[in-house]
Amino acid sequence: MNEIIFYSLLLLVIQIILTYYFTNTKRFSVQACAMNLSWLYAFYYFYKTKQIKYLMIPIILRILFLIINITYGNIPKYITTDYLYSDFFENIIKNNKCCEFYTEGDYNGLLPFNTIDKNKDLEMDIQNMGLTSYNNAINSKNDNIFNEGIMKKSQINKYKWIVENLGITSNSKVLELGFGKIDLMNYIRSNTGATVEGTNLSLEQIQTATELGFKCYHINHEDLSNYIDILDRYDVIITNGTLEYLVNLGENGIKYETFADNIYKLLVPCGKWYTTTIHVSDDFIKEKNERISYDLIEHYLKNENSFMNIYNLYYLAIGNEGSYPVGRNGLIDYVKGRFKVVLQQDRTIDYLLFSYNWLICQINNDRNDSLLEKIKKNIKHLICFFVAPLYYASYICYTPTSDWRYQPWLWQFLRQDNGYRPVDHYWIIFQKNE
Numbered sequence: 001m002n003e004i005i006f007y008s009l010l011l012l013v014i015q016i017i018l019t020y021y022f023t024n025t026k027r028f029s030v031q032a033c034a035m036n037l038s039w040l041y042a043f044y045y046f047y048k049t050k051q052i053k054y055l056m057i058p059i060i061l062r063i064l065f066l067i068i069n070i071t072y073g074n075i076p077k078y079i080t081t082d083y084l085y086s087d088f089f090e091n092i093i094k095n096n097k098c099c100e101f102y103t104e105g106d107y108n109g110l111l112p113f114n115t116i117d118k119n120k121d122l123e124m125d126i127q128n129m130g131l132t133s134y135n136n137a138i139n140s141k142n143d144n145i146f147n148e149g150i151m152k153k154s155q156i157n158k159y160k161w162i163v164e165n166l167g168i169t170s171n172s173k174v175l176e177l178g179f180g181k182i183d184l185m186n187y188i189r190s191n192t193g194a195t196v197e198g199t200n201l202s203l204e205q206i207q208t209a210t211e212l213g214f215k216c217y218h219i220n221h222e223d224l225s226n227y228i229d230i231l232d233r234y235d236v237i238i239t240n241g242t243l244e245y246l247v248n249l250g251e252n253g254i255k256y257e258t259f260a261d262n263i264y265k266l267l268v269p270c271g272k273w274y275t276t277t278i279h280v281s282d283d284f285i286k287e288k289n290e291r292i293s294y295d296l297i298e299h300y301l302k303n304e305n306s307f308m309n310i311y312n313l314y315y316l317a318i319g320n321e322g323s324y325p326v327g328r329n330g331l332i333d334y335v336k337g338r339f340k341v342v343l344q345q346d347r348t349i350d351y352l353l354f355s356y357n358w359l360i361c362q363i364n365n366d367r368n369d370s371l372l373e374k375i376k377k378n379i380k381h382l383i384c385f386f387v388a389p390l391y392y393a394s395y396i397c398y399t400p401t402s403d404w405r406y407q408p409w410l411w412q413f414l415r416q417d418n419g420y421r422p423v424d425h426y427w428i429i430f431q432k433n434e
């Protein structure tokens with residue numbers, strides 16, 4: 001058999017075995033396969049002919065895929081998110097309870113300032129205090145205010161806020177769409193006696209929730225309309241840090257409207273929908289056109305620090321396979337016919353504090369890992385780099401860096417010298433219109 005065909009088949013077999021036997025997600029990626037083959041051809045023909053042009057094959061293919069990803073999304077869709085939650089985070093949280101929380105808590109009352117105070121000087125003080133803590137962690141100073149204790153307290157603070165503000169009691173039926181490691185569902189069930197159910201894309205997370213006795217459904221947000229007759233009717237529906245994964249790059253915001261229609265159908269009369277969602281900041285709204293990805297690139301190209309901004313934007317967008325509504329009313333405008341806004345709070349500072357907390361916990365935990373643990377974790381990452389199309393981008397997005405300016409997750413919450421901050425984060429309570 002022709003040598004190159006043999007190597008191609010071998011590569012394919014290795015990818016199939018690694019995908020189905022060594023990952024939690026177990027979804028085969030055509031895009032990863034095409035990229036792997038392109039690397040094989042590039043090195044094979046370069047080795048045989050010594051012509052450098054062959055090394056361009058994977059670069060050209062990567063550019064082609066980038067265009068496809070920006071205009072259409074992943075092939076298949078939601079595969080990056082699936083590997084992110086079923087493999088990447090599962091690997092990170094091993095023996096690291098602090099990083100098991102995937103979205104911000106409520107830091108009010110835990111630190112000596114009010115996180116909903118919109119004073120810019122105060123915001124800069126908080127930002128700088130966090131950066132000092134981050135740098136201390138990088139420089140191996142172990143004693144850090146952002147530890148597991150404060151992470152847990154801030155999460156419990158938020159759960160209490162949710163129960164009080166949504167009026168959840170033992171008679172309530174609650175549905176969490178896109179639950180994470182079940183702490184919120186557990187809290188609501190054990191502190192109020194309410195009936196709590198959940199949906200998720202990640203089979204790994206569904207398995208854990210089912211083991212804890214929760215009724216769970218394997219439903220992708222975009223397919224919710226197919227499950228209206230299967231799901232119950234609920235007093236409260238929660239989307240806590242998960243709508244960011246609904247609209248893929250290349251899609252438009254109309255998906256928020258369809259999603260809200262489904263929530264409307266699933267709520268009892270006067271039922272409430274609580275969402276915590278990152279929004280592209282209001283500063284950007286003036287430039288808003290049709291396609292958000294192009295608009296963002298254009299915006300950063302004409303402003304200062306273009307390289308740093310585009311680097312972070314790229315890894316944030318590609319590593320997460322989603323996008324954010326634009327401006328303070330970015331989500332509200334799509335749903336206002338069906339819902340009225342009961343409350344909207346700007347919680348960007350809480351998300352900033354959480355991000356410091358989460359990254360610092362990761363830095364300190366990694367330092368304490370044994371050599372064997374480190375090797376095991378890195379082998380798992382390597383397998384996923386090989387079988388999942390954009391796993392490397394998820395890895396870069398969520399891995400602490402020695403230079404905080406190149407940490408894509410953190411970047412979005414930091415106000416820059418020119419006063420610009422990429423995102424705002426809102427807690428919104430909607431009530432169903434009759």
Ligand SMILES: C[S@@+](CC[C@H](N)C(=O)[O-])C[C@H]1O[C@@H](n2cnc3c(N)ncnc32)[C@H](O)[C@@H]1O
Pocket residue numbers: 078081085101102103177178179180181184199200201202205219220221222239240241242245246
């Ligand atoms: C940032 S985490 C938030 C988890 C949880 N709500 C919490 O507060 O910790 C996002 C969650 O949404 C889920 N998810 C992401 N994309 C989804 C989709 N398209 N359909 C359903 N669930 C999705 C992920 O598996 C993950 O559990």
